[in-house]
Amino acid sequence: MSAPNTVKHFLDLPDIPAQALKAILQNAHELKANKFAPPQLLKGLTLAMIFDKRSTRTRMSFEVAMKQVGGHTVVMSMGDMQIGGAESVEDTAKVMARFVDAVMIRMGNHDVLKEFASHSYVPVINGLTDWSHPCQIMADLMTIEEKLGGVQGKKIAWMGDYNNVARTLAQASKIWDFTFYVAAPESLHPADESFENSVVFTADPAKAAQNADVIVTDTWVSMGQEGKSIDMFAPYQVNEALMAQAKDNALFMHCMPIHRGEEVTDAVLNSRHSVIYDEAENRLHAQKAILVWCLEHAGVKI
Numbered sequence: 432m433s434a435p436n437t438v439k440h441f442l443d444l445p446d447i448p449a450q451a452l453k454a455i456l457q458n459a460h461e462l463k464a465n466k467f468a469p470p471q472l473l474k475g476l477t478l479a480m481i482f483d484k485r486s487t488r489t490r491m492s493f494e495v496a497m498k499q500v501g502g503h504t505v506v507m508s509m510g511d512m513q514i515g516g517a518e519s520v521e522d523t524a525k526v527m528a529r530f531v532d533a534v535m536i537r538m539g540n541h542d543v544l545k546e547f548a549s550h551s552y553v554p555v556i557n558g559l560t561d562w563s564h565p566c567q568i569m570a571d572l573m574t575i576e577e578k579l580g581g582v583q584g585k586k587i588a589w590m591g592d593y594n595n596v597a598r599t600l601a602q603a604s605k606i607w608d609f610t611f612y613v614a615a616p617e618s619l620h621p622a623d624e625s626f627e628n629s630v631v632f633t634a635d636p637a638k639a640a641q642n643a644d645v646i647v648t649d650t651w652v653s654m655g656q657e658g659k660s661i662d663m664f665a666p667y668q669v670n671e672a673l674m675a676q677a678k679d680n681a682l683f684m685h686c687m688p689i690h691r692g693e694e695v696t697d698a699v700l701n702s703r704h705s706v707i708y709d710e711a712e713n714r715l716h717a718q719k720a721i722l723v724w725c726l727e728h729a730g731v732k733i
Contacts, residue, residue, distance in 0.1 A: 437728060438551065438552060438553065438554055438728070439554050439724065439725050439727060439728065440548045440551075440554055440555045440556070440725070441554065441555075441556045441557060441565065441566075441721050441724070441725055442544065442545060442548055442555065442556075442557045442563075442565070443557065443562075443563050443565060443599075443602070444563075444565050444568065444599060444602045444603055444606060445602050445606075449606045451724065452569075452606060453607075454724075455569065455717070455720045455721055455724050456569065456572060456573055456576065456717070456720070458719075458720040458723060458724075458733045459569070459573050459713070459716045459717045459719065459720035460573065460576070460577075460716075461733060462500075462716050462719045462720055462723075462733070463713070463716040466499075466715075466716065469499040469500050469719075470500060470733075471500060471501035472500045472501065472719075472723055472731050472732075472733070473497060473500045473501050473502035473722060473723070473726065473731060474500075474501035474502065475501070475502070476497075476501075476502045476503070476532040476533070476726060476729060476731075477502060477503045477504070477505060477530070477531045477532050477533075478493065478497045478502060478503070478504050478505070478531065478532065478533050478534070478535060478722065479504075479505045479506075479507065479527055479530070479531040479533070479534045479535070480493055480494065480504055480505070480506045480507070480534075480535045480536075480537075480558070481507050481508075481509065481512065481514075481534065481535070481536045481537070481538070482506070482507070482508050482509065482537050482538075482558075483508065483509035483537070483538040483539065484537055484538065484539065484559065486537055486558075486559075487687075487688070488686075488687060488711055488714050489535075489537050489558045489559060489566070489714070490506070492711075492714035492715045492718050493535050493558065493718055494506070495715055496715050496716075496718045496719045496722065497722065499715075499719070500719055500722075500723075502532075502722075505530075505531065509538065514543075514547070520543060520546045520547050520550065521546070521550040523547070524547045524548075524549075524550035524551040524555075525550055525551070525552070527551070527553075528551050528552040528553045531553060532553055532554075532726060532729060533553050533554045533555070533556065533722065533725055533726060534547075534551060534553060534554070534555045534556070535555075535556040535558045536555060536556070536557065536558055537558035537559045537560075538559075538560060539560060539561045540560065540561070541560035541561060541562035541563065544557060544560050554725035554726060556721060556722075556725060559595065560595065561595055562595055562598065563595050563598055563599045563602070564595045564596050564599050564686070565599055566714065566717065566718055566721060567596055567599070567686050567714070568596070568599045568600055568602075568603050569717040569718075569720075569721065570710060570711075570713040570714040570716075570717040570718075571600070571647070571684055571686070571710060571713075572603065572607060573713045573716070573717050574682075574684065574706055574709050574710045574713050575587075575644075575645060575682065577709070577713075578682055578706055578709070579644060579645075579680075579682065582607045582608075582609050583607060583608045583609060584608065584609065585609045585610070585644040585645065586609070586610045586612065586642060586643045586644050586645075587600065587604070587609055587610070587611050587612070587643065587644065587645040587646075587647060588611075588612040588614060588639040588640050588643040588645065588646050588647065588677070589611065589612065589613045589614060589615070589639070589647050589648065590614050590615075590636055590639065590640075590646065590647070590648040590667040590668075590669050590673070590694070591614075591615060591648050591649060591651055591664050591667045591694055592615065592619065592649065592650075592651050592664060593613055593615045593619045593620070593621065594649060596647075596649050596686055597613055597615075597647075597649070598624070600647065601613065601624070601626050601629075601630045602626070604626065604629035604630055605626065605627060605629045608629070609629070610629060610630075610631065611626075611629060611630045611631070612630075612631045612632075612633060612638070612639035612643070613630065613631070613632045613633070613639070614633055614634070614635065614636040614638070614639035614640070614667055615632070615634070615667065616634060616663045616664070617634045618663075620632040620634075636666055636667050636673060637673070637676055640673050640674075640676035640677050641676050641677075642676075642677065642678055643676070643677040643678065643681055644677070644678055644680075644681055644682070645681060645682045645683075645684060646669055646673070646674065646677055646681060646682070646683050646684070646704075647683075647684045647685070648667070648669050648684075648685055648694045648695055649685065649686055649694065650688065650689070650690050650693070650694060651664045651690070651693060651694055652690070661693065664693075664694070667694070668693070668694060668695065668696065669683065669694065669695040669696070669699050670695075670696045670698065670699060671696070671698050671699060671702075674699055674702070674704055677704075681704055682704060682705075682706050683695070683699055683700075683702070683704040683705045683706065683707070684706060684707065684710050685700075685707050685710075686710070687707060687711060689707070720733075
């Protein structure tokens with residue numbers, strides 16, 4: 432038997448109504464404004480957090496978010512569990528739903544995440560998979576709204592590897608009506624993904640950066656990809672010359688962790704353009720709002 436249709440999972444941005452996503456961001460701003468006296472919205476509720484990848488920001492932001500608004504957390508690694516091993520994904524999901532009110536999973540395999548959610552009677556949140564990273568992009572968009580007053584109509588330029596973060600920004604571009612340029616080696620341009628007119632793929636980093644409102648990058652070697660060649664990404668390093676192609680008030684963003692001197696230089700990281708620490712903090716507030724939206728069935732609301 433499948434999970435009820437009333438359960439509100441947060442797995443991929445295109446699966447969630449645009450109006451709901453924008454309301455989540457509005458609530459995130461309100462929750463940040465009250466960060467020193469957070470409302471106890473999730474009092475008595477428990478979030479399970481499952482990790483099969485190391486984590487600093489996802490672990491801390493979700494744990495602090497849940498506890499600041501009155502909830503509890505249970506943290507488990509994949510090695511602590513039976514999921515996908517001696518026990519089926521279905522059985523694990525159904526058992527966990529009897530213990531907790533929501534589940535956040537950070538894992539590589541997106542299909543396993545979706546299978547887990549299909550059997551869960553409580554909300555499941557995608558904390559990161561190899562396919563997408565929606566919680567990060569919600570925090571990124573929140574940061575752009577804070578710094579530039581809005582996202583609609585902006586030009587956001589991505590530099591380097593076309594990965595889960597880039598894909599999720601591409602998905603967001605149609606929802607929030609911004610133009611997203613992906614500057615990446617031509618061999619990495621996806622042939623099987625369509626984003627209509629909101630996404631432009633190019634091998635030319637200068638073209639992508641020209642008059643951009645935001646320049647974004649990520650590590651060239653993601654977790655689990657150690658040992659791959661990074662030579663092809665050298666032209667996509669975000670340095671002062673590349674930032675000079677963007678607007679004077681352009682933002683530089685990076686979801687972290689950073690390999691300094693590879694995908695971005697210290698000069699850019701230390702410049703007035705860099706908002707990486709604001710971006711990291713906003714994971715906390717965006718995830719409070721995501722949790723509130725997911726747990727509406729439990730009577731939670733802003």
